[in-house]
Amino acid sequence: MSTSVVEPPTTTKPVLSARDLRIATTSGYEILHGVSFTLQPGKILALVGESGSGKTTAGLACLGHFRRGLKHTGGEIHLAGTGDYGNILDLPEAERRKLRGGSISYVPQDPALSLNPAMTIGRQIQEVLQVHHYGDSEEDRRARAKEVLAEVGLENSETYQRRYPHQLSGGQQQRVGIAMAFACRPAVLVLDEPTTGLDVTTQALVLQTIAELAERHGVAGLYITHDLAVVAKVADEVVVMLSGEVVEKGSTAQVLYQPRHEYTQKLLSAVPDLAGRRQVGRVAVITEEHPAINLASGHVTAVQALQIPPSSEDRSNLLEVAGLKLSYGSNKVLGGIDFSLARGESMMLLGESGSGKTTLSRCIAGLNDDYTGIVRLNGHALSPGTRARTAEQRQQVQYVFQSPFSSLNPRRTVCESVEVPLQMSGTLSRKQRRVRVLEALDQVRLGESYLDRRPGDLSGGQRQRVAIARALVNAPALLVCDEVTSALDVSVQASIIDLLRTLQAETGMSMLFVTHNICLARHISQRIAVLQHGRIVDFGSTDEVLKHPQHEYTRELLANVPTI
Amino acid sequence: MSVIDSPQLVEREVEAPPGLLRRLIRQRQAKIGVALTAAVVLIALFGPLVLPWGATGYTSTEFAGRPFKPEGLFGTDNLGRDVLTRFLDGGLRLLMFAALATLLGMIIGGLSGMAAAYRGGIVDSAIMRSNDVLLALPQLVFALLAITVLGPQSWVLVTVIAITHAPRIARVTRSATVAVVTEDFIRASEMYAVPKWKILVQDVLPNITGPLMVELGLRMTYSIGALASLSFLGLGMQPPTADWGLMINENRIALAIQPWGVILPVLAIAVLTVGTNLITDSLARASANLNVGESK
Numbered sequence: 110m111s112t113s114v115v116e117p118p119t120t121t122k123p124v125l126s127a128r129d130l131r132i133a134t135t136s137g138y139e140i141l142h143g144v145s146f147t148l149q150p151g152k153i154l155a156l157v158g159e160s161g162s163g164k165t166t167a168g169l170a171c172l173g174h175f176r177r178g179l180k181h182t183g184g185e186i187h188l189a190g191t192g193d194y195g196n197i198l199d200l201p202e203a204e205r206r207k208l209r210g211g212s213i214s215y216v217p218q219d220p221a222l223s224l225n226p227a228m229t230i231g232r233q234i235q236e237v238l239q240v241h242h243y244g245d246s247e248e249d250r251r252a253r254a255k256e257v258l259a260e261v262g263l264e265n266s267e268t269y270q271r272r273y274p275h276q277l278s279g280g281q282q283q284r285v286g287i288a289m290a291f292a293c294r295p296a297v298l299v300l301d302e303p304t305t306g307l308d309v310t311t312q313a314l315v316l317q318t319i320a321e322l323a324e325r326h327g328v329a330g331l332y333i334t335h336d337l338a339v340v341a342k343v344a345d346e347v348v349v350m351l352s353g354e355v356v357e358k359g360s361t362a363q364v365l366y367q368p369r370h371e372y373t374q375k376l377l378s379a380v381p382d383l384a385g386r387r388q389v390g391r392v393a394v395i396t397e398e399h400p401a402i403n404l405a406s407g408h409v410t411a412v413q414a415l416q417i418p419p420s421s422e423d424r425s426n427l428l429e430v431a432g433l434k435l436s437y438g439s440n441k442v443l444g445g446i447d448f449s450l451a452r453g454e455s456m457m458l459l460g461e462s463g464s465g466k467t468t469l470s471r472c473i474a475g476l477n478d479d480y481t482g483i484v485r486l487n488g489h490a491l492s493p494g495t496r497a498r499t500a501e502q503r504q505q506v507q508y509v510f511q512s513p514f515s516s517l518n519p520r521r522t523v524c525e526s527v528e529v530p531l532q533m534s535g536t537l538s539r540k541q542r543r544v545r546v547l548e549a550l551d552q553v554r555l556g557e558s559y560l561d562r563r564p565g566d567l568s569g570g571q572r573q574r575v576a577i578a579r580a581l582v583n584a585p586a587l588l589v590c591d592e593v594t595s596a597l598d599v600s601v602q603a604s605i606i607d608l609l610r611t612l613q614a615e616t617g618m619s620m621l622f623v624t625h626n627i628c629l630a631r632h633i634s635q636r637i638a639v640l641q642h643g644r645i646v647d648f649g650s651t652d653e654v655l656k657h658p659q660h661e662y663t664r665e666l667l668a669n670v671p672t673i
Numbered sequence: 674m675s676v677i678d679s680p681q682l683v684e685r686e687v688e689a690p691p692g693l694l695r696r697l698i699r700q701r702q703a704k705i706g707v708a709l710t711a712a713v714v715l716i717a718l719f720g721p722l723v724l725p726w727g728a729t730g731y732t733s734t735e736f737a738g739r740p741f742k743p744e745g746l747f748g749t750d751n752l753g754r755d756v757l758t759r760f761l762d763g764g765l766r767l768l769m770f771a772a773l774a775t776l777l778g779m780i781i782g783g784l785s786g787m788a789a790a791y792r793g794g795i796v797d798s799a800i801m802r803s804n805d806v807l808l809a810l811p812q813l814v815f816a817l818l819a820i821t822v823l824g825p826q827s828w829v830l831v832t833v834i835a836i837t838h839a840p841r842i843a844r845v846t847r848s849a850t851v852a853v854v855t856e857d858f859i860r861a862s863e864m865y866a867v868p869k870w871k872i873l874v875q876d877v878l879p880n881i882t883g884p885l886m887v888e889l890g891l892r893m894t895y896s897i898g899a900l901a902s903l904s905f906l907g908l909g910m911q912p913p914t915a916d917w918g919l920m921i922n923e924n925r926i927a928l929a930i931q932p933w934g935v936i937l938p939v940l941a942i943a944v945l946t947v948g949t950n951l952i953t954d955s956l957a958r959a960s961a962n963l964n965v966g967e968s969k
Contacts, residue, residue: 476860495864508864516857520879526858533865579861 122189123147124296124329125171125213130184132166132175140166141353143184148297153323153330155344155361157337157376159598160569163353168299168333172215173197173205188212189296211241213297214290218305220282224274230285231270234258237292253292260326261288262318279462280311284318291322298322299331304339308461308625313669316343335598337380338628338671341365349373365673379603381628383655383670426485427452427619428473428587433482435468435643442468443480443643450587455613455620457630457651459666460640467511469640470589470623474508486587500534507580511592513572517564523550523575524560530583549582550575552615553608570601574608581612588613589621594629606632627666630655639663696959697952703959706951713945717764724758747933750924760937763915767904767942770831771896777835778892782842783885787873789843790850801847804840812837812899820908830909834899838892845888849881856880883956890953894946901942917942 126147133139141163148154158164169176171186185196188208197205209215217223225233231254238250258265261284274282283303290298300319304312320343323330332344340347340361347364349357349372357370368374426449433446442465450456460466471477473484478494485491486505492498507530510516517526527546531537537545543560550559553574564572573593580588590609594602610633613620622633630637630651637654639647639662646660658664697703747756789800819833853859854877862872903909904918912919917938924934 474864476864496866498866500866503864503866508861510857510861512857516861518858518876518880521875529862529867530865533867 123187124150124189125331126187127167127171128185128187130167130170130186131182132163132170132179133182135178135180139182139353140179141170144350144353144355145184146348146355146358148329148331149345150296150329151323151327152345153319153332153343154346154348155332155334155340156348156350157334157340158350159335159376159600161352162350164333164335164350165301167350168301168331169215170198171297171299171331172209172213173200174209207241210237210290210295211293212295213299214293214295216283216286216290216298216300216303218302220279220286220303221274221306223286224282226274229271229273230277231267234270234285234289234292237289241293243293257288257292258285260291260322261285262314262321263288278311279307280314283307283311283315287315287318287322291326291328294326295328297329297331299333301333302335303332305334305336309627309666309669309671310461312339313671316671319343336671337365337377337599338382338673341673342671349376376600377673379600380673381603381606381626381632382672383628383630383667384672425451427454427487428621429483429485429488430469430473431483431485433469433472433480433484435465435472435477435480437479441643443472446482446640446643446645448638448645448648450619450621452586452619453613453617454636455610455622455634456636456638457634458621458623458638458640459625459627459630460623461625464640465643466623466625466640467591468643470508470591470621473587473621474506474589475503476508504530504534504583505586506589507583507585507587508589509573509576509580509591509593512596513564513569513576514596516576517572519564522561522563523555523567526564527575527579527582530579534583545582546578549578552581552612553578568601569597570604573597573601573605577605577608577612581616584616585618587619587621589623591623592625593622595625609633627670628672639666697955700955700958702951703955706948706953706955709944709948710952711948713764713941713948714768716761716941717768720761720764724761747937748931750920750931750934751927752923756920756924756931756934756937759915759920760917760941763917763920763938764941766910766914767897767900767917768945770827771834771893771900774831774834774896774900775838775889775892777831778838778842778896779885779889781835782839783846783878785839786843786846787850787877787881790847791854791869791873791877797847800843804843807836807840810837813902816899816903817906817908820903825908825911827910830900830903834896837899838895842888842892845884846881849884850877853877853880883959887953887957890949890956894949894953897942897945897949 126145128145130141130144131139132141144163144167146154146156156164156168166176166179170181171188173186175181181198184198186198188197197208200208224230228236234254234257235250238244238253244250244253254270255265258269263269263281263284274285277285287298287300287303298319303319304315307315316339319330319332322328332340334340344361347357347359347361348355349364349370351372357364357368357373364373365377368377428450430449431447433443434441435443446469448456458466458470468477472480472493475491475493475495475498478497480493483490484493486502489502491502491506495503524543524546527549528542531542531545547557547560550556555571555574555578559567559571559575564575567575573596577593588609593609594605597605606629609620609622612618620633622629634651636650637647638645639654639660641660641662647654647658647663649659654663655667658667698707747760750756750759785800785804789797815837816833820829823829859872859876862876867875900909901918901921904916905922907922910916910919912923920938921935924931928935
């Protein structure tokens with residue numbers, strides 16, 4: 110770590126301090142190169158970094174836990190209130206187990222995975238108390254379980270305690286997770302990306318709960334995250350990590366607004382923001398100066414499209430969706446969707462999980478054929494289901510999947526995966542296909558060396574680029590991107606967004622960008638459609654919707670967006 | 674400066690896990706298994722080439738002759754035929770039939786399992802329920818029935834054993850396929866209207882090789898056992914063919930005075946079974962965390 114970093118003045122005794130922590134794999138490769146930080150009671154320290162930076166490893170080390178294949182090679186962790194205030198890493202495993210859940214506890218990332226689905230939440234909280242011999246009697250523990258539920262802002266009635274995890278929403282599950290961690294009144298809470306899977310409104314509630322706990326009960330929080338906007342909202346101090354090293358630390362205001370290290374500056378520049386003050390990547394953000402159709406691209410099709418205003422319902426629309434309905438039994442997923450998309454236009458389809466946005470995009474791409482209603486491409490109605498469409502229609506609409514970890518066959522090389530659309534259109538020889546694949550890889554800034562590699566050798570961002578290349582190889586007229594950045598780090602997200610914007614400008618294709626992240630609006634789309642419970646509740650140009658939201662739901666979303 | 678250009682932010686390359694085969698060979702258990710299996714397979718393969726005498730010919734007038742005499746290293750059997758010669762000759766047939774039966778079973782079971790999982794709905798129910806019916810029949814009883822009706826020909830043997838394997842393989846294949854067909858790359862192939870059979874071959878099959886390999890090893894073991902027991906019961910290979918199962922049956926009468934006629938084939942079958950089992954075990958371990966979707 111750099112010694113030049115100025116330590117913030119410590120007014121109180123730290124509740125946990127990690128000093129020169131070194132962790133290596135059992136084969137000797139060092140993962141953490143001397144990480145130090147201190148936690149103050151009542152304050153929240155954010156540990157920021159990208160995947161692979163070692164932030165979770167450092168967080169777990171505070172609990173005296175090392176994941177399989179890792180071993181502790183140096184450094185100390187001191188936890189206040191553990192007898193002689195010694196190094197907890199020197200304690201035997203049995204002693205460390207007593208600390209966990211008692212003095213220091215952990216909130217994992219996904220509450221749906223960490224809660225036992227076959228046990229009521231009341232029982233689960235009481236179990237934690239029982240294991241740590243909290244209180245003197247069963248009565249005490251029951252009372253504490255009730256109390257802690259109230260402390261995390263949940264209902265503390267008996268009936269609520271009798272619920273099973275699946276009867277709660279994601280945000281409630283996460284708050285139960287926090288309640289379990291907080292049940293024994295620990296001095297330190299380690300939170301590992303607790304809001305990553307949640308939508309903004311719920312995230313705001315959970316963050317508020319965490320902040321309140323820290324403030325009211327003097328708990329020190331170690332908040333592990335990659336989301337700098339969340340850091341701005343919840344943390345008092347920030348430690349920025351890059352490949353196992355602390356590159357910058359200081360108060361939140363200092364790190365976020367006067368970043369010293371180059372890496373922090375880059376991370377900050379990659380964070381999308383709602384107001385469009387910064388630009389993500391090379392392409393300018395979309396503000397009110399921009400017309401609804403991107404003029405800046407200067408591309409022929411984009412200019413042509415501009416001459417006919419996109420609002421008028423005429424034949425220039427590339428895609429028209431009318432009365433699209435879909436329901437599974439009594440569960441209505443889509444309740445009559447109407448919108449149109451002009452040539453060269455980019456539109457954002459915004460919605461929370463369960464709003465039907467993925468279903469809608471899959472209907473358009475032909476992956477879902479259970480719908481009723483009409484999807485028109487160039488004025489011709491598309492049949493539901495890709496197999497029923499003509500080869501040309503299939504070529505014109507392309508779809509990029511959410512998770513690049515699932516959308517590429519791990520046993521096929523990049524070339525084999527990308528050439529599938531060409532193979533199916535079936536006019537090119539193997540050599541010609543390879544040339545086209547190479548062109549597509551060039552478009553997504555991946556070189557020839559990637560042709561014969563398999564997805565296992567690639568990182569998430571590279572895989573997503575390959576997936577985009579597969580969609581581009583046939584030169585589509587419409588690209589449907591389904592949450593393409595939600596599985597990726599912020600900086601990778603920035604580069605993918607940048608790439609998509611550049612590609613759209615270069616090729617003049619239309620784009621339907623499906624996301625739950627409203628912050629991306631100004632970076633990707635000229636128009637926004639807000640989807641809630643299978644209906645479009647707000648629709649208009651990006652600027653219009655962001656500045657004058659028509660619907661209550663949009664206003665709520667905008668109010669809860671964490672910003673730096 | 675744009676994010677694209679910064680070398681630190683463009684993602685590091687991820688190290689690929691070693692392949693199934695390399696992980697398999699790393700285990701000591703697998704090495705022992707391969708050695709044992711190889712020994713028996715080599716005997717069976719090259720045995721017929723070094724036959725001292727003809728496999729059905731008589732070398733001695735002495736029935737059930739003692740071993741270590743010029744008439745034969747391991748003595749002669751109840752009809753005065755050389756035990757070693759018959760042993761060397763009898764293995765290949767057993768191995769070949771077992772391999773054929775296993776392969777046929779894998780093809781039938783694998784295809785029906787993949788089809789059931791991929792198509793789902795009525796096709797799934799139809800295939801899996803008829804599977805259940807087949808599973809309800811005891812393996813040996815089914816084999817006895819078929820062989821008594823159709824006669825103990827080699828194709829009947831192979832087919833019968835393959836059919837008894839198929840439903841079990843289909844189950845394993847189906848459950849492995851179910852996990853794969855929910856992956857997005859299958860959706861992607863469907864989106865490009867790739868023919869369904871091609872999706873099964875290109876996208877599904879390579880991703881379920883782990884469990885299928887385990888099943889292959891296990892079924893091979895069972896095939897050897899089934900063939901040997903059918904021969905022992907007199908329903909498999911017919912005399913005077915040299916066959917390990919048959920040898921055990923023929924020579925068990927003289928077990929007390931001339932044990933070699935039984936010991937040699939029993940030893941070979943046991944070693945082969947243990948060997949393939951060890952390989953199967955280590956295969957299962959090697960493929961345990963090599964499945965789709967666990968890459969991150």
